Amino acid sequence: MIVTMPISLAVSYKSPAQRARVVTEGWAEQNLFCPACSAERLSPSPRNTRAVDFECCQCKQTFQLKGKSSSFTNKVIDGAYEALMAAVSSDTVPNLFLLHYDRAAWTVANLTLVPYFAFPPSAIECRRPLSPNARRAGWVGCYIVLSRIPAEARIAVVRDGEPIEPQNVREQYQRLLPLTQIVAPERGWTLDVLNMARSIGPSEFTNAEMYARSHELRARHPENRHVTDKIRQQLQILRDAGFLKHVGRGRWRLA
Secondary structure: OOOEOOHHHHOOOOOHHHHHHHHHHHHHHHHOOOOOOOOOOOEEOOOOOOOOOEEOOOOOOEEEEEEEOOOOOOEEEEEEHHHHHHHHHOOOOOEEEEEEEEOOOOEEEEEEEEOHHHOOHHHEEEOOOOOOOOOOOOOOEEEEEHHHOOHHHOEEEEEOOEEOOHHHHHHHHHHHHHHHHOOHHHHHHHHHHHHHHHHHOOOEEEHHHHHOOHHHHHHHOOOOOOHHHHHHHHHHHHHHOOOEEEEEOOEEEEO
């Protein structure tokens, strides 16, 4: 992977937005590899394919690319709220590449991968509907809240201008695959509990510490009236999936 971007692709464009689009997409086509298999390149999707920019011809995984010339903040603007929530619940969200590039030098600064199975519904935040005077009056967009996605699932592909070895990226992706064995509606709970455990860490935590913050999970899952029982269940699921180790009565360690 090279971090220099093909600025020559933009010579026939005047709009900054169009220039950025063709350069970032051109770089991605030449450099992105599949984290889920051994494919060294991804293929561009047909034009006007909604929410999917690239596909792996080998394993058929889909990918969306979001590029930005400044660092990504905690909230990433996305499309229609209902459409993304439906995709999360049906496990049809594409893997997400977040590309932060230096527009002055046209180089990649950071590239982060979020696997398709790592989006809990709590990470999708509804935006205000567009005003009645807007062209799409009433349309409701959304944010992806990155802090609600476990750190393990925000995989660095380029960090501070330095590419990460593809083998390391694929190993991190593979470690997360046990999450795919959990059905999508239940997986939201699993991801939320894992994220909370990590925030309590940094390495060990107790059941009591998790229960003390049960109100946070209750707010995200108001349909469940037995949050403490659910936390205990999810800790066991995370243990079986290899994300946690049980080190004593009511005590856990992040694996």
